Amino acid sequence: MKPAATSAPALLSAHSDIGDIALSEFFDGHPVATFAIDTRHVVTHWNRACEHLLGWSKADMIGTDHHWQAFYPRARPLLADLIVDNQPEQLPRHYGEKYRPCALIPGAYEAEDFFPNLGAGGHWLHFTAAPLRDSRGQVVGAIETLRDVTERRVAENALRRAYDNLEHVVHKRTAQLADMNEQLQEDIRQRHQAEAELRRSNLELTALNDQLSRAQQQLVQADKLASIGQLAAGVAHEINNPVGYIFSNFSTLQGYLDQLFAMLDAYQGAEAALADAAPAAAAALREQRQRIDLDFLRQDVPALMAESREGIVRVRHIVQDLKDFSRVDSNQEWVWANLHRGIDSTLNIVSNEVKYKADVVKDYGDIPDIQCLPLQINQVVMNLVVNAAHAIGAQRGRITVRTGSADPDQVWLEVADNGSGIAPEVLARIFDPFFTTKAVGQGTGLGLSLAYGIVRKHGGRIEVDTAPGAGSRFRVWLPVRQPGPGAAEAP
Ligand SMILES: Nc1ncnc2c1ncn2[C@@H]1O[C@H](COP(=O)(O)OP(=O)(O)OP(=O)(O)O)[C@@H](O)[C@H]1O
Ligand SMILES: [Mg+2]
Structure with a gap:
């Protein structure tokens, strides 16, 4: 159309x-x-x-x-x-x-x-x-x-697809990066954790190492004390016999001397009568008496005897201490005892030694009776308290005796003073027998080694906390019950 x-x-x-x-x-x-x-x-x-x-x-x-x-x-x-x-x-x-x-x-x-x-x-x-x-x-x-516009659209579409693709890749890459980042963070966290773990185990190792070296020191000390103990036992045994007969001879000698002086008294009484009968003999006797200063001898011999007797008594004590220190032949019985009663009686015994130097403060915890050799534990307390008193200088000090219990199987007793404290180079040796810093004649250096031996025998241990000028604190840990026979008979 x-x-x-x-x-x-x-x-x-x-x-x-x-x-x-x-x-x-x-x-x-x-x-x-x-x-x-x-x-x-x-x-x-x-x-x-x-x-x-x-x-x-x-x-x-x-x-x-x-x-x-x-x-x-x-x-x-x-x-x-x-x-x-x-x-x-x-x-x-x-x-x-x-x-x-x-x-x-x-x-x-x-x-x-x-x-x-x-x-x-x-x-x-x-x-x-x-x-x-x-x-x-x-x-x-x-x-x-x-x-x-097909070509343009195709190109545009291709471009869009490429862009989409790119975006997808970027997304994927971003997600991958985020993943990697997360992984990295996790790695870092794990690394931190591992580092913390390492630090902790390092600390544990250091602590363990310290414990080991302490244990080693204790072992060396125990070893040393054991061999010294053997030596001491031998020496004590050897000295014990001669000291025994010197001591018994001493009593006889004292008797003889008393008799001799009585005899001399009799002679002296007869001197006046002899002056008329035999003036020459009387003069010789007088001259002899004046020459030897019999009056002085009469005074001095008893003093010498007393001094020597004291010396011998001291030697006997030392020998006894040595024997106690290395005691294997103890015939004492393990009994359940109240530690506080023992400490109280010991403090009474040493009160003379302590009362002019320090106030004694008691701070007793709630502790059970323990199975022990009470006399020996008293000995430990005595040695620690006497040492504390000796550590206090010219100024009046304070000695605190504490007890306590950390767990149902152990109790501790502690003697603390505000005295001189112990220098580090001395500290390593205080438990050695015969180690003393006291003047000759004032300390035998056996107190702490004796205490150490006794505490070891009870299956306990002694800890010392001290610094020069800051006083000392000796803490004795004792097990409540002893293994072996008698352990079952709890009070
Ligand atoms: N509480 C203390 N404060 C300061 N030093 C102390 C204390 N306890 C012990 N010591 C030191 O340890 C040394 C050894 O003590 P230990 O009791 O074995 O012997 P000692 O007291 O010297 O003589 P003894 O045989 O008469 O006890 C002491 O000479 C002293 O130097
Ligand atoms: Mg002492």
Whole structure:
């Protein structure tokens, strides 16, 4: 169907009507696919580019209103149709959001869409439709140009895909990085943990090492004391016999001397009577008496005897201490005893030695009776208290005797003083027998070694806490019960 001359577009009417040949050729030769319709939707122009792009010939289209066939499988209005009908409100229904008004030409619209029926695999078309008006401005038709933008869209799609891909890779990489970061954090945490563990075990090792070296020192000390103990036992045994007979001879000697002095008294009494009977003998006797200063001898011999007796008594004590120190032959019985009672009686015994030098403070804890050799424990307490008193200088001091218990199987007793304290180089030797810092005749150096031996025999131990000038604290740990026979008979 040929379009009517009256419906020719205004654009072309300046030169001729819509069917003008020269214009048709111009239209035909235009490289952009273009077609035009009149107000009845009849195709008036369909150029070669259009034929080429859409695959429909001019002959198929011009004069028909089937131009939709070139694009869609079913009849529907094209952009040009909606513009001819002046129905822009219908645009969304047919083009969704793919259209927009054309910026250059008023009343024109453009859109872009994919047409699957075009060509082998479909084509993307960008199309613009504008109204055609006559000289009075009346719409007489519409013209629509079509540009194949498949390549651009394909490129765009490829670009989008590449972009999406890139984004995906970035996401993946970011996730990987986050993972790695997390792993790293975990590694660091583990490293910190391992370091803390290492530090802890190092501390434990150091503590263990300290314990070991202390134990070693104790072992060396115990070893030393054991061999010294043997030596002491031997020496004590050897000295014990001669001291025994010197001591018993001493009593006899004292008796003899008493008799001799009585005899001398008798002679002296007879001297006056002898003066008349035998003046020469009497004079010789007097002269002899004056020469030897019998009066002085009479005074001095008992003093010498007393002094010697004291000396011998001291030797006997030392021998006894030595024997006690190395005692294996103890015939004492293990009994359940109250430690506080023993301490009290011991403090009474030594009170003479202590009372002028220090106040004694008792701070007894709640402790059970213990299985022990009470006399020997008293000996330990005595030695510690006497040492404490000796450590106190010119100023009156304080000696504190404490007891306590850390667990049901052990008790401790402690003698603390605020005296001189013990220098480190001395501390290592205080338990050695005969080690003393006291003046000759004042200390035998056996007190602590004796205490050590006794405490060891009880299965206990002695701890010393001291510093020069800060006083000393001797703590004796004792087990509540002794292993072996008698252990079951708890009080
Ligand atoms: N509480 C103390 N404060 C200061 N030094 C002390 C104390 N206890 C002991 N010592 C030191 O340890 C040394 C050894 O003591 P230990 O009791 O064995 O012998 P001693 O007291 O010298 O003589 P003794 O045989 O008469 O007890 C002492 O000479 C003294 O130097
Ligand atoms: Mg002592």
